[in-house]
Amino acid sequence: MSVLVRKLRRETWRMRGQVLAIAVVIAGGVATLVMSLATLDSLTLTRAAFYRDYRFADVFASLKRAPEGLREAVEAIPGVQRAETRVVAAVNLDIPGFTDPASGLLVALPEGANAGLNRLYLREGRLPEPGRDQETVVSQAFADAHAFRPGDRLGAIINGRLQRLEIVGIALSPEFIYQIKPGDLFPDFARYGVLWMNREPLANGYGMDGAFNDLVLTLTRDARVRDVIERLDLLLEPHGGLGAIERRDQLSDRYLGAELEQLAGMAKFIPATFLGVAAFLLNMVLSRLIGAQRDQIAILKAFGYGSWAVGWHYVQWVLVIILLGLILGLAAGLWFGLLMAELYRGFFHFPYLTFSPRPQVISLAVLATLGAGLAGTLSAVRRAVRLPPAEAMRPEPPPNYRATLVERLGLQRFLDQPTRMVLRNIERRPLKALLSVLGIAMACGILMVGRFQEGALDYLIQVQYGLAQRDDLTLTFVEPTSRRAILELAAHPGVDWAEPVRQVAVRLIRGQASYRTAIQGLESESRLRRILDDRLQVRPLPPEGLVLSDHLAAVLGAGPGDSLRVEVLEGRRERLEIPVVGIVREFTGVAAYMDLAALNRALGEGDSVTGALLALVPGARDAVVAELKRAPRVAGVTDRMTAIQSFTDSMTEIVLSFAFISTLLAGSIAFGVVYNNARILLTERDRELATLRVLGFSLAEITYILVAELALLTAAAIPPGFLIGLGLIAAIVGGLDSELYRIPMIIEPNVLAFSATVILVSALLSGLLVARRLRHLDLVAVLKTRE
């Protein structure tokens, strides 16, 4: 083994603390990158595989009723590969031992067989047998929420009649990966389920003998989706078609897509930041570390080692550190990635998980790290090698110390000698001090990124459900109803306040942009659903015109004064022109609001409502809910609090896991940075400090000089660290906008406190570790050696 290799090995071992600290910084960046991209990759792959294996449809259409014979006409549309007709119905459910209202979607299966499209993946049990009208397969999320097993029973109110159903299987479907009730923001697995039955009993129950009310299609490879949908809509219009949609507008896929898009935003931005910070620090730390070895470089040169040989020696050293960091980072990243992907798999109810991170992910991490590390190394080695050896062996020329700004201001009488040294040290090398501050500040910033989400989500829920939506229960009626129904509800002893809602499915169009959503007709002074402006002030609904949520306004590119084309997708299918009169700030959903009376006037439908918002008398909830369950006109009841609860329950695990892991990684980066800064400071100062010891300074005094400099740099880094954190969070928040929800740019004070604390504790620990080394300064060596 070459002697230089031995030197490398021994010095790496001697500096193991510092080597490990640098490796941890690299590992932090690499792990975040690998974790995020591996999670994203595996979810995307899993979705694609599930869609392909279980023949997820390309186009979906709902209608009132069409004869089965129409299917041939549908299949004749150019581009249609396969069409499957179905009977689908919304039902209220009666679940034994569960008092809350629950509803579900009944989907017909071909008699005794699996569907041809949107096929079921059976987790347990079997499909309904032919002729068994009472048998049903339920979705897994719903089954899990109630601990259903095959053999359990539940009731469904099919066309007004309660029917007892027996669960024979538990299944997953590509159509309901994100199982959410239409119109809801968050999934609520206990109160909304999907049930599959044989077609015969469903068709009988809903008068669909020889007919269908739902259609799913797959397309040929070269089909043009828009053309197919246009022709399909023409075909279905006489049969009460509600407008066909393509896959990306399908509820589950849309929400899943939005979630994955958010994840992709995170997967790009956060790791890029972490890796960028790690690379910057690696560069900084290595160039200073090598700068401190300039006399050794000079000796090697004096013996006749060429610049390349010396450079290669240090490159090897850096490679060892990088390799260590990469191994740690890849292992941690893959492990965390698998953990996160498993969490998401459970959240989305994927039947299986395809976890195979692309080699590109790993090569990206390797290249970014190598690039950053080697760039830092080579520039430092080049600087050291360029000096004639005689000069490099001499200590650097005495730097130009000057009186510091503090002293020029005449404040030095307040400072003792050691403090003046500290200040002059910092002021003498402003660039070096600046880089140290920047490094620590970046560590502080990425700590904030790992933490802010939790508080922001809390804030979102507080605003949305504390200030804007204040009803206890939201009712949906089976069909538009007279306003008298609200008066009846309000008269109920358990109901404190009742307000009407008129919801109408529409397509909003402005120029090329269009969006399918629902207009919510509300009373202008609604107490239970309030419209907030951007300062969270309650605003009354204007008597005419549409109020759009800010996200919808951005999607349509519309502002107050613009006019929207409104295609009503139900009833008489009106085509209207309605002006936009206001924009509201909303963190969730994509809503449009209108005064109830104005909406009804526009629709020409008189005084009708489709639902109600209720505030309940305390303690009356169970009684009211029990009564509503029996009311035939009520199609569904949504309980706001339980919906939020189930959302936070399911999201919390993911958000907290992600926050925990990224905090862990950011924390290790932060500690690595601060500790390396402290060690470099010691390397650069040890001779000077030892000399001071020789001159009679106490250990405490020289410790003060070192630690005070570290403390000053750390303290100076925290405010810019907050700014960096704010910038990073703003960029992330901007990238995370989706129709599901927009994370508000809210940074709770505890996020600032937390990141500052981690930095300060890291500084304290590093200070202690370094101070311990000061005890062992070799004073005799200083007397003997040059300077």
Place this chain on the structure above:
Amino acid sequence: MNRHGDPSDPVFQVRDLTKIYVMGEVSVEALRGVDLDLYPGELVVLLGPSGSGKSTLLNILGGLDSPTSGRVISAGRDLTQVGERALTEFRRQIVGFVFQFYNLIPSLTARENVAIVTEIAEDPMSPEEALGLVGLSQRLDHFPAQLSGGEQQRVAIARAVAKRPRVLLCDEPTGALDSATGVIVLEVLERVNRELGTTTAVITHNAAIAAMADRVIRMSDGRIQSVSDNPVRLAPSEIHW
């Protein structure tokens, strides 16, 4: 005169050498026109107070530093005109250095500190042989921190001579040592000069050491003040300070 080889073929020819250091805001004229020849096999002592320019001269002779003007000719080449690659080659094959503060690599043992040079030289002696030459056969596997100052300096000498250099340049080799240890180091230098015929230049401000030289060159203020020949070289053991 005790000169080995042909006096008309010096190992070094130095002509009108100047060196100005710019250190921060101060410039220092370290050499102000030096002319000097060093001949094969001789032992020269460069004597002068600190700041007289002797270290600067030695560093330039060894290719560790470059002059501001003038010429240094060795082995038929002007060192002031050649590139980095040639200077590296020159240091690798022609000269050996001994520094005042030894400059051993702390993470390597005595043997390895020598091996670091023998690994890249053309016709080196073995590290063991070199360390035997300086009387350290028993300390081969000790790290610098486990050796006394004199022992460290002898390792440094072994490291310098192991490549069989034509010239040995020693900068205050006894400067950090007490008198008794210093004498041992000088004995090693004298033995190397005598047994291997290596041209040896020793820089010192210690006038007593001049007695062991063939020639004594006195410097002050960046100039050579005088050159004198010793009729008889004293053995180091006869020198005291």
